Amino acid sequence: MGTMSNKAVGIDIGGTGIKGAIVDASSGKLLSDRVKLPTPDGGEPDDIVDTVQQLIKKLGGLGKREPVGVCFPAIVVKGKTLSAANVSPKWIGLEAEKLFESALDRDIHFVNDADAAGFAENRYGAARGAKGLVIMTTLGTGIGSALIYRGVLVPNAELGHLEIEGVDWETKASYAAKEREELGWADWAERLQKYYSKLEAYFSPELFVVGGGVSKQHEDFLPLLSLKTPIVPAELRNNAGILGAATLAAGN
Ligand code: BGC
Secondary structure, three states: OOOOOOEEEEEEEOOOEEEEEEEEOOOOEEOOOOEEEEOOOOOOHHHHHHHHHHHHHHOOOOOOOOOEEEEEOOOEEOOEEOOOOOOOHHHOOEOHHHHHHHHHOOOEEEEEHHHHHHHHHHHHOOOOOOOOEEEEEEEOOOEEEEEEEOOEEEOOOOHHHOEEOOEEOHHHHOHHHHHHOOOOHHHHHHHHHHHHHHHHHHHOOOEEEEEOHHHHHHHHHHHHOOOOOOEEEOOOHHHHHHHHHHHHHHOO
């Protein structure tokens, strides 16, 4: 805060890769290249912490005051990870924020991955200027979700696990499910249609933002959906989690 720059570090931990960059938390611009390392097999806490330390080294280390934000694919309440849908079960009930704080020797801000991405899209990306409720969804290994109302994040929405036809719908409609079952765009879009129709009926949002790597190919599936709510691809792509985590850490 104050007169110094708003330099902060953002780290995005995912099921397959861990990405990080130094960012300017006022403008949402990257100040460094994005560094990516593979997520260690098994996704165990100590191995992930080691990888994050290596990644920070590759970024040139931490300055004295740089805030650090880390986002992670689980429910995060008061720094504790309370779920582990696509990572090692060892994360359940873990004091994750504290674990990173002692390894990095500073306070950090620890947050759910989709929440970080949604916050960033609202601040700097596809949902900039939205006045009502924005629902961000990330279609990847799982389905992540974030609710942002007038710039305020309502944390830990776990709408990817909405039950439809008796099943946890991320197992049917995530990008991983599309790949696993070798679904074409039209078949996958049918499943997405069921999903977004439910969200629309429950929340009446102003806007849906769709992130995850597959959002690059939005032209292949978003036009197949029929919704009252506008649905747009994320703009920040692979940087959304990094930017959101860093911005939340900087307290902006
Ligand atoms: C997890 C969420 C996470 C999402 C995207 C889901 O399986 O439950 O916490 O945000 O995957 O990574």
